[in-house]
Amino acid sequence: MKLLLVEDDLMAAALLKGRLEQEGLEVAVALNVPSAQQMLTSATYTAVLLKVDLPESSGFELCRFIRQHSEKLSVLMFTANTSTDYKLQGFEAGADDYLVQPFEFGELLARLRALHRRYPVVHTEKVLKVADLELHGSSKIVKRGDKRIDLTGRELALLEYFMHNQGRAVTRQEIVHKVWDLSFNTGTNVVDVYVNYLRKKIDREFTPKLIHTLNGIGYILEDRAV
Structure with missing residues (x-):
């Protein structure tokens, strides 16, 4: 995994870079947003580990810059700010995951590895279909009726x-485990945020609605017009 670490504290960046490299990751460091932007446009990375609170320009701005250029580059943001609104700003900017400092190095490593496994290999062109919604297996093309729908990597995985579980109620914990590859609670409403993103793209302009909330349980994807 080739990682870009964006951290303005030189000592903290050096320590984290050293530990990540001991785990077999290739790590480049940017100390500010302009340097990170230059590095992102001149090299290819698997993921970005992005500090939110940076001088001059915030990590939110850099995350938006990343999303303008790539929907598939994984972004894990971190900050000492524990506010839920702050976390939601990160997800709205395009982050795939979010950690609050201080965090255990083992959890950081697990989350980075989970992001690295975000795109499962599909060997057949099996077409999944619910009502007029189609997902083509190997090409990952998504269509609702005649309209092609562009999704981010995480939205596609969700x-x-x-x-694959159409007609079956799935809990938020199941989704976190299967889609984020995590066996523990993220501590945020990341599932609800991404379900909302997905609804806007595949349901808002179409009928029938396919994603339904089950209060106290989770969600279900089904065609209730049948």
Whole structure:
């Protein structure tokens, strides 16, 4: 895994870089947003480990810059700010995951590895279908009727999980485990945030609605018009 670490504290960056490299990761460091932007446009990375509170320009701005250029580059943001609104700003900017400092190095490593496994290999062109919603296996093309729908990598993984479990209630914990590859609670409402993103793209302009909330349980993907 080739990682770009964006951290303005030189000593903290050096310590974290050293530990990550001991785990077999290739790590480059940017100390500010302009340097990170230059490095992102001149090299290819698997993921970005991004500090939110940076001088001059915030990590939120850099995350938006990343999303303008790539929907598939994984972004894990971290900050000492424990506010839920702050976390939601990160997800709205395009982050895939979010950690609050101080955090255990083992958890950081687990989350980075989970992001690295975010795109499952599909060997057949199996088409998953619910009503007029289609997901083509190997090409990952998503269509609702005649309209092609562009999804981010995480949204695609979430939709694929829903479609493999169509007609079955799935809990938030199941989704976190299967889509985020985590066996522990993220401590945020990341599932609800991404379900909302997905609804805006595959349900808002279409009928029938396919993603339904089950109060106290989770969600279900099904065509209730049948």
